[in-house]
Amino acid sequence: MLTFTCPYCGVVAEESELTGGGEAHLKRFGPGSSDAEFEAYLFTRKNPKGVHFERWRHAYGCGKWFLAARDTNTLEVFGTYPAQTTEPPADLIAAIKNKRPGWEGWK
């Protein structure tokens, strides 16, 4: 059972307090977008073995959505941050690069 620190309320939350929301930093494509863009938005997910940015909601706590960087292989959590951003914080990216020198970046 995983644990994440909720960046809003500071609680180290058990997985059973959370609901997962899949990949983070998706860009929404609405009316007017091409079929390819819309397909990518709806269905194409990264699914890496390694560093993954993902959405979690502290559903049975403060109710807030937050984002997390986690290694899908070792399950190490590099950090969590509020959802109101379009990209991961620079210091988190630096910390991940430090731990995973071969990492190709989040995009």
Next chain:
Amino acid sequence: MSTRLAKGGRLLDRSKPLNFTFNGTPLRGFQGDTLASALLGSGRTLLGRSFKYHRPRGLVASGVEEPNVLVNLGRNARLEPDQRATTTELFEGAEASSQNHWPSLDFDIGEINDKIGKLFPAGFYYKTFMAPKWAWKHLFEPVIRQAAGLGAAPKEADPDRYEQTYAFCDVLVAGGGVAGLAAALAEAKAGKRVMVMEQTAFWGGRAPVDGGIIDGLAPDEWVRNAIETLEKMENVQLFTRTMVSGLYNHGYVIGYQRVADHTPGDGRPRHRLWRIRAGLVITATGALERPLAFAGNDVPGVMLASAVRDYVVNWAVSPGDRVVIVTNNDDAYRTALAVLDAGLSVPVVIDARDSVTGALPMAVKARGVRVLEGRGIAKVLGRKAVTGVEICAQAGEGGVIETVACDCVAMSGGWSPVVHLFSHVGGKLIWDEAGAMFRPDATRPPIKADGTALARAVGAANGALTLDALCAEAGLAAQVEPEAPLAPVWVMPAGAKEALKFKAFLDYQNDVKVSDVQLAAREGYTSVEHTKRYTTLGMASDQGKLSNINGLAILSDALGQAIPQTGTTTFRPPYTPISFGAVAAEAKGEIFQPLRRTPMHGWHEAKGAHWEPVGLWRRPYCYPRAGESHRDAVNREITNTRTNVGLLDASTLGKIVVKGPDAGRFLDMLYTGMMSTLPVGKCRYGIMCNENGFLMDDGVVVRLSEDSWLCHTTSGGAEHIHAWMEDWLQCEWWDWKVYTANLTEQYAQVAVVGPKARMVLEKLGGMDVSKEALPFMSLAEGTLGGFPARVFRISFSGELSYEIAVPANMGLAFWEALNAAGAEFGAMPYGTEALHVMRAEKGFIMIGDETDGTVIPQDLNLGWAISKKKDDYLGKRAQARVEMARPDRWRLVGLETIDGTVLPDGVYAVAEGHNANGQRNTQGRVTSTYWSPTLKKGIAMGLVVNGPERMGEVLDFPGDGGVVHKVKIVDPCFYDKEGEKANV
């Protein structure tokens, strides 16, 4: 034969005899006995039959690794199969019986399997039961089910109590031997919150039996001091009879405490499951001795050397008068000394090593015992009990050099660290060539969320197998006889012929022999995981305890590769089986899941409502009266509602308030319709889609004020829709100024429905509910019959209808007031089934009936509820996909059988031709179907290819038993199409 010794037994209290039975025979043991030691002490050595061949089996081990002696314990509701005799503490009145034999343990018909054992090679099941196809179900499976399995399952509910508890600690120490206690002392003195869990009832592990001096003290004394010190520390919790059964992600640990197995009926919970979050787990789980693979190594009386000395030293049980020792290491000589000290005889020690010079062997020789070098056992003599051994050269093929009579064989193939916990969540192992063992790799431990180590192995579990090695690791001083290196021995003798290997068991519990693993390798099973499943090596409760390394070594040898190249199978929790009772604990019966009750729940219950579960709610399905069937009740409720007035508890309806300067803009994105233009005090039906364009929820939206809207959702949907709103607000449009609040449980809601609904409200008084003051699809707020109320003029039945919300704490009083005021107008409560039939009569869709996650609003002719003016809403882009605009989509229609009967639910309309699977093509299906007491005929709704363009067409809907229903496509609105009834 085995017997109880007159003296000794460090764990026994001879002043407290205990009575128990085995297969109905009364026997006697002592406080401190295990069931195993008490049976052995009573002269019982034949204690079970093996799983596949039904070979006679006795005790091999003295602890958790015991493969053979699994018994039925207790009776009736307290009958529990497969209880390990070695870990079952004896208690007064214990009833045990052996398993897997018929008609008796001594005479077992199934033993024939052993005689024809050559017909049951590795992969037997896979090879035999492939063909013919019919035979599996009708022949093989019934026969196997009859013959297979060990114990019997109880047929009654478990009367015992189980519980779970949560804990947090800095350090959890798994194992209360010297290494574990030393680690606990160090961590506790450093100020850490420490929990120590020991699976047995006693502290100290092997050291008190194996001997030596720790910090100048005998092991028993050192252990006593350590426990006394730990007990005094406030930051330490000590648990015996508690096994750390598994490590899970991020430091989650399960501890399994057998609280009252040894004191049944004393009122305490039987087992307690500890759910722990640990900062660090120190695995001090010791090591398990390995058997040697020689012919007849499973005959009752052949035991692990360590088990023999455990029985002698701990429980004063002699496993035999003449104990032959067979070994590849020095440690087994401790058993020779223990046996000699107990006054028993050791006719010979058979050592596979060519040169034996260690201190322990010298001590044994000095006692006059013959020690044979470079020798092995060719074969054990005896069938139900050991009568002797044939001795051969270890390097040879099994030619007999001499035969020695004995009634017990103590074997030792070296030791394997218990690496299970370290490995459960990804800790890696390394192969230790000198010790011929896998041990934890400290540089690749399992990790926690922050990437740091979750587990550290200490002592024998870390490969420090001798007392001096583990004391050096722990910073303690030790005095103990030095041990010479072992010589790996995987098969005895090294060149054993097929006939010998065929009786050399690797996995006793699953009857897997050396020959089976070699056959698997010959047949191409190169992966250890595949070999495990093909041969069943290490399956069931063994899980790599006794069988693991020997099996891996033999597979590696057969494949011509080194052991680390073969690797190990995956270690999975639990370490040993834990009870289902502990896993379920209190989550059963009424508290299996929470029950949500509306404020009127008790009233419905008192009126004998028949319940329908809706999410976690219970809603009245109908209110049957004496002598009424449910169907009668539903019909009565419908007719009364359409004729007089009905009352529905609609409190479960989701109620979410959306408020703020951008609330209108937000709802325009959420709903397909336009909500921002809704005037204050007005209601509008709204539908929500997901980004795939599919319908997900519907309900009436009410504008409460300039900046706030009330969104009604389906009964099951409130939480989900509220979460959906929050997702978009928090993660996509976080700069929009909107708040949401799920007020579902803050309001009770009642639908007052029917031609006389207005009269009931006027009788209550306090608000003008006339057509003029409160027209259809509008809201009024005021005081109704003294209750603060919001009155919505909305209808889900086609009748004149009001839905009235009052504060939840007034819900019951309001409901009772409505019933009282309505009495003179014939008011009756109605349930969900009447609600569903009435909505179907009107052709209104129901989320979950007409929708299934693949239906878009356009399929349901709900185009009118989709705004054409909006640039965007959730699902709009998806609905523009080619697939969604196909002309042959399945669309909503009404369906009527030609003969007026009720269509079965879920049936399909067939089309011409067949699909690729030879099934009839289909062109539609039924989504809702009911008897309409209003129309006196069956009515249904369904989705049919291009249905609305095919009014009047008759389709075939095949049902059960060859019946084909002839069904006409009609308008889905069966009742009051002009809407005059509601508009009064």
